[in-house]
Amino acid sequence: xxxxxxxxxxxxxxxxxxxxxRCKPISGHDYLFWYRQTMMRGLELLIYFNNNVPIxxxxxxxxxxxxxxxxxxxxxxxxxxxxxxxxxxxxCASSLGGGRSTDTQYFGPGTRLTVL
Amino acid sequence: DAKxxxxxxxxxxxxxxxxxxCNHSTISGNEYVYWYRQIHSQxxxxxxxxxxxxxTNEMASLIITEDxxxxxxxxxxxxxxxxxxxYCILVxxxxxxxxxxxxxxxxxxxx
Numbered sequence: 001x002x003x004x005x006x007x008x009x010x011x012x013x014x015x016x017x018x019x020x021x022r023c024k025p026i027s028g029h030d031y032l033f034w035y036r037q038t039m040m041r042g043l044e045l046l047i048y049f050n051n052n053v054p055i056x057x058x059x060x061x062x063x064x065x066x067x068x069x070x071x072x073x074x075x076x077x078x079x080x081x082x083x084x085x086x087x088x089x090x091x092c093a094s095s096l097g098g099g100r101s102t103d104t105q106y107f108g109p110g111t112r113l114t115v116l
Numbered sequence: 117d118a119k120x121x122x123x124x125x126x127x128x129x130x131x132x133x134x135x136x137x138c139n140h141s142t143i144s145g146n147e148y149v150y151w152y153r154q155i156h157s158q159x160x161x162x163x164x165x166x167x168x169x170x171x172t173n174e175m176a177s178l179i180i181t182e183d184x185x186x187x188x189x190x191x192x193x194x195x196x197x198x199x200x201x202x203y204c205i206l207v208x209x210x211x212x213x214x215x216x217x218x219x220x221x222x223x224x225x226x227x
Contacts, residue, residue: 004159033215043160043203043217056214091159104150105215107159 004108006092012114018080021111024073025094033093033105034067034077043091049075082115089113119143120204125222128198134191136221138204141185148207149180150215151189153200160203160217163189194225 005024013019025032033048047057052069060067064083069075079086089112093105121139128134140149150165164171164178166187171178177190191198203220 042219043154045214045216048214093159104162104165105160107161110159 004092004094004106006090006108006111008111009109010112010114012116013082014116015083016081017115018078019082019086019113019115021077021090021092021113023075023077023092023108025075025092026106027073029094029096029106030072031095031103031105032069032075033095034075035091035093035107036088037091037110038088046077079113082113084115087113087115119206119216120218122202122204122218122221124219125224127224127226128191128194130196130225130227131193134189134194134198134223134225136189136191136202136204136223137186138189139186140204140206143184143206144208146208149178149184149187150205150207151176151178152203152205152215152217153198154203154220155197155200163202165207194223196225196227199223199225 007022030051034046035043036046037043044059046059047067048055049069065079067077089110091107091110093107095103095105148165148167151163152160153163154160164173164176166178166180168184180187201220201222203217205215
């Protein structure tokens with residue numbers, strides 16, 4: 001299994017531009033999570049999906065952020081317009097379904113976003 | 117609100133056991149203790165988890181005190197590749213196994 005795949009691995013953009021981050025979860029996993037990591041705030045959960053449906057988006061910082069999961073094998077996190085404070089590493093993770101707490105999360109390699 | 121408390125950093129000599137403590141005095145009966153680690157520039161990696169019994173796998177051992185208010189992750193023979201930030205996380209037994217990461221312990225394995 002290839003694991004969780006994220007693209008791009010690095011993104012540099014200018015303030016005001018739209019940024020789209022992509023994630024392919026592990027096949028068969030029903031849960032998908034988006035996290036953001038910064039030096040100041042550490043790792044934060046932004047949003048998670050169960051069977052392609054957003055369950056909790058309370059961690060999404062503001063309306064500039066949106067996430068979709070059109071099918072079981074693909075999710076996007078979009079920032080529009082981007083700001084320098086959005087610079088961070090964004091991780092995607094997936095886990096098996098069933099809602100069991102014993103389901104472990106598998107993380108992708110992350111996308112390092114720099115907004116100039 | 118931090119539910120777990122871990123030392124900010126620790127050192128360990130290569131080949132020796134690394135014992136990483138975690139305090140979770142307000143743990144509730146339906147919360148599991150999970151450990152993840154994050155090696156520099158990589159995504160977090162699952163290590164081990166437990167409810168109340170001690171657990172062991174190919175990576176580590178987890179010792180949970182009888183009152184479940186604290187636990188210790190043990191890497192029996194630390195290598196340089198074990199240098200990472202180790203996170204102790206409580207996960208509730210309900211739908212959606214959300215992870216709330218604290219500051220973790222930065223373990224430095226030295227030759």
